[in-house]
Amino acid sequence: MDKKLTTAFGAPVPDNQNVKTAGKRGPMLLENAWFIEKLAHFDREVIPERRMHAKGSGAFGRFTVTHDISEFTKAKLFESVGKETEVFVRFSTVAGERGAADAERDIRGFAIKFYTEQGNWDLVGNNTPVFFLKDPLKFPDLNHAVKRDPYTNMRSANNNWDFWTLSPEALHQITMTMGDRGIPKTYRHMDGFGSHTYSFISKDDKRYWVKFHFKTQQGIQNLSDKEAAEIIANDRESHQADLLNSIDKGDFPKWTLYVQLMEETAAGDCPFNPFDLTKVWPHKDYPLIQVGELELNRNPDNYFAEVEQAAFAPTTIVPGIGFSPDKMLQGRLFSYGDSQRYRLGVNHSHIPVNAPKCPFHSYHRDGQMRTDGNAGRTIGYEPNTQSQWQEQPDFSEPPLQIDGDADAYSHKDDDHYSQAGDLFRLMGSDEQQRLFANTAASVGGADRHIQIRHIQNCMKADVAYGEGLAKVLGISADEL
Ligand code: HEM
Numbered sequence: 193m194d195k196k197l198t199t200a201f202g203a204p205v206p207d208n209q210n211v212k213t214a215g216k217r218g219p220m221l222l223e224n225a226w227f228i229e230k231l232a233h234f235d236r237e238v239i240p241e242r243r244m245h246a247k248g249s250g251a252f253g254r255f256t257v258t259h260d261i262s263e264f265t266k267a268k269l270f271e272s273v274g275k276e277t278e279v280f281v282r283f284s285t286v287a288g289e290r291g292a293a294d295a296e297r298d299i300r301g302f303a304i305k306f307y308t309e310q311g312n313w314d315l316v317g318n319n320t321p322v323f324f325l326k327d328p329l330k331f332p333d334l335n336h337a338v339k340r341d342p343y344t345n346m347r348s349a350n351n352n353w354d355f356w357t358l359s360p361e362a363l364h365q366i367t368m369t370m371g372d373r374g375i376p377k378t379y380r381h382m383d384g385f386g387s388h389t390y391s392f393i394s395k396d397d398k399r400y401w402v403k404f405h406f407k408t409q410q411g412i413q414n415l416s417d418k419e420a421a422e423i424i425a426n427d428r429e430s431h432q433a434d435l436l437n438s439i440d441k442g443d444f445p446k447w448t449l450y451v452q453l454m455e456e457t458a459a460g461d462c463p464f465n466p467f468d469l470t471k472v473w474p475h476k477d478y479p480l481i482q483v484g485e486l487e488l489n490r491n492p493d494n495y496f497a498e499v500e501q502a503a504f505a506p507t508t509i510v511p512g513i514g515f516s517p518d519k520m521l522q523g524r525l526f527s528y529g530d531s532q533r534y535r536l537g538v539n540h541s542h543i544p545v546n547a548p549k550c551p552f553h554s555y556h557r558d559g560q561m562r563t564d565g566n567a568g569r570t571i572g573y574e575p576n577t578q579s580q581w582q583e584q585p586d587f588s589e590p591p592l593q594i595d596g597d598a599d600a601y602s603h604k605d606d607d608h609y610s611q612a613g614d615l616f617r618l619m620g621s622d623e624q625q626r627l628f629a630n631t632a633a634s635v636g637g638a639d640r641h642i643q644i645r646h647i648q649n650c651m652k653a654d655v656a657y658g659e660g661l662a663k664v665l666g667i668s669a670d671e672l
Contacts, residue, residue, distance in 0.1 A: 199229055239500070240535045241290045244335055245301045248284030249379060249432045250499035251439055253488035255279050255306060255449070261483055264400050264453060265392035267512030269308040270483065280305045280545060281488055282502050283379040283431065286318075287338045287347075294431035295420040297374045297630070299365070302384030302406065303504040304486070307549040314508040315404060316528070319373070319382040322611075323469045324362040326603055328523020334359075349637030357645040361470045361603065363612040363653060370631040371615075372623055373412065375420045378434040380445040381413035388506075388521040389467050391514040392453070397590040401454040401466060401516060403473055406447035406486060416626070417633055436491055444489040450480035464607070467518040471611055498545045503532040511587045517594075537561050553581040613653035624660060632664040644671060 197205045205226055212221050220227070242248075257275045269277045284301035285292060300319040305312055324334055337355035341348040356362045368374065376382035386404030393399055415423065423430050438445060452473050459466050466473060492498035505528035506521060515521055532540050538559040540546055555572050571580055619627065635643050643665055651658030651672070662672065 199226060200233070242284075242535065243531060244286050245284035245303075246290045247288050247292045247294065248282045248301065248499060249435045250280060250282040250492055250502060251435060251488040252278070252280050252490040252492065253444070253486065255304075255484055255486050257484045259482045259484065261392075261451065261481065262395075264394055264402075264451075265512040266395045267308070267313070267392075267510055268310050269306055269313065269510070270512070278307045278549065279486065279488075280307075280498070280502065281486070282499060282504065283435070285431075287335075291428070293424040293428040295375060295415055295423045295427075297369065297417065297420070297634070299369060300376060300379065300382060302382075303502075304384070305502070305504060305508075305546075306510075308510050309550050310510045311550060311552065312508050312546075312548050313510045313513060314504040314506065315386050316504045316506050316524070317384055317386045317404065317406075319376060319384055320365060320368050321385040321387055321403070321405070321472045322364050322368070323387060323520065324356070324365045325359065326361050326468050326470050326520060326606075328520050328527075330359065331520075331523065331527075349634060350639055350642065353635045353638040353642045353646060357642055357649060360608040360649050360652075361606065363608055363649050364470050364615065366631075367612050367615050367627065367653075367657075370634065371619065371627045372414045374630060375415040375417070376431075377413035377415050379431050380410045380434060380438060381408055383407050383412065384447060388469055388518045389454075389516040390521075391456075391516050392451075393512050393514055393589055399456040399514070399590060399592070401456065401459055403452040403478075405450045405452070405480060407450065409446040409448060409485075417630060435488075439488060439491045444487050446488075447486040449483040449486060451483055452478040452480060454478060464611075467516050468606075469518055469520045470608070492545075497543075501536060501540070501543045501545060503528075503536055503540050503543070503546050505529050505532065514589055517592075539563070555581070609649075609653040612650075613657065616650075616654045616657045624656075628660045628664040631661055636665060640667070640671075643667060647672060 197208060199205055208226075211224050211227050213219060214221060255269070255277045257270055257273050260273055261270050262272070269275065282301070282303045284303070285294060285296055285298045286301060287298050288296060301317075302319050303314065303316045305314050325331060333355060337351045338347070340346060341351055356366055373382070384406035389401050389403055391399050392402045427433070435445070452475070454462070454466060454473070464471050506515075506524045507529055509515075515525065536543065539561050542562070542564055555567075555574055557566060557572050571578055574581060574583065616624065616627070631646075635646050644667060647658045647662045647665070647667060649658075650661055658672070662669070
């Protein structure tokens with residue numbers, strides 16, 4: 193192998209230890225071209241981190257179909273049992289910055305890029321089936337509330353819980369986050385969810401609403417607050433190390449994919465809004481249907497190239513898979529590409545980890561960091577009579593019936609509590625006690641009136657939830 197150091201433009205570097213100076217003790221010369229190149233590149237090494245989900249770990253692998261669901265979707269990746277599709281997965285924590293500790297109480301990102309023969313499909317999910325919000329207009333506020341305070345530059349329990357408790361739709365997600373699953377032991381020991389309702393389009397153009405669930409084959413394992421604190425004291429990269437080391441030693445993590453399905457027209461009869469991201473679809477009414485297996489078996493060779501520069505976007509879908517009227521999903525359809533054009537540039541789809549593995553032909557041209565041949569002499573417009581790439585109407589989706597008046601509908605009076613209460617009642621009494629203790633440790637740092645507001649929200653889910661928490665926080669019934 194050639195071990196000779198060169199400049200970025202290929203010329204030999206004769207001295208990489210000493211700059212050229214005017215005289216032995218004199219100042220540097222401007223003609224230190226190699227020094228200037230080296231420092232100027234170094235000065236630009238940092239790119240913006242993801243606004244949320246900044247700390248993450250990634251790995252490559254494959255998805256294999258084990259059960260036939262081709263009746264419900266024409267997506268080629270699901271066309272036959274045994275079919276394999278290459279994937280890249282990035283896991284993340286949400287609120288912390290790029291250098292944050294892994295073992296924090298937080299939801300985890302679970303983003304999957306399927307490199308299908310019909311283009312990439314990004315399923316950008318979390319380790320929880322629901323989310324804090326149901327309206328995307330509130331998303332920047334959620335993040336400003338959980339991230340650093342503008343004055344103190346510290347995370348603030350007051351800001352966090354002030355916003356959460358004034359957004360009672362968050363209670364279901366808060367109950368999960370403060371419960372046992374709030375700190376997964378590692379990325380391998382947690383489930384993944386598409387969370388939103390998406391759609392499947394069948395070969396005969398029938399639409400089904402669908403939810404995606406990835407169940408870990410490693411088993412769910414979590415950390416208590418105490419165990420997490422001990423880990424963080426010695427190791428901020430516990431999830432990264434676990435994923436990297438297991439794959440390096442050939443212990444490949446696996447998840448089983450299931451879907452829940454609903455007929456298109458059944459959405460109208462559903463007792464809850466099936467497009468509400470704060471709700472789950474009960475498994476007894478919408479049973480899990482097994483689909484396939486996700487395995488991670490190859491570590492990226494270079495973290496920056498393949499993990500930091502990875503760009504997942506809910507807009508990146510393939511024929512046979514579509515969106516839904518979920519407002520949160522609709523909001524995300526704008527945000528990811530927009531963020532990535534800022535974070536990575538307009539041509540980020542060309543970065544190898546993001547590029548499709550099938551042929552791709554668009555008329556996008558030019559822009560910063562266009563490093564391929566820019567489609568050479570190919571004309572740059574459509575329609576054309578030069579036999580260049582034509583639109584493909586065969587892949588259009590069936591129309592979706594919509595009704596009602598355009599308005600900014602308030603969700604203030606929705607039922608925010610039943611499913612949070614169901615989750616609370618599903619927990620054994622030990623787990624309920626841990627939920628109270630974890631919540632008290634977190635909300636305990638906020639003002640008393642905020643603690644009381646949270647207890648009042650919990651009461652509406654289940655009186656025992658509110659009372660148990662009030663007891664641990666030392667708040668009497670008279671104060672509520
Ligand atoms: C990352 C916006 C809700 C999962 C991001 C990023 C943005 C964003 C701008 C950074 C993207 C990048 O720079 O590459 C939003 C908005 C939301 C929303 C506006 C709601 C309106 C959600 C929900 C989920 C989710 C509900 C899960 C179900 C993720 C994940 C990442 C991410 C996993 C990291 C992807 C990666 O590993 O690169 N989000 N998000 N987000 N978001 Fe969201």
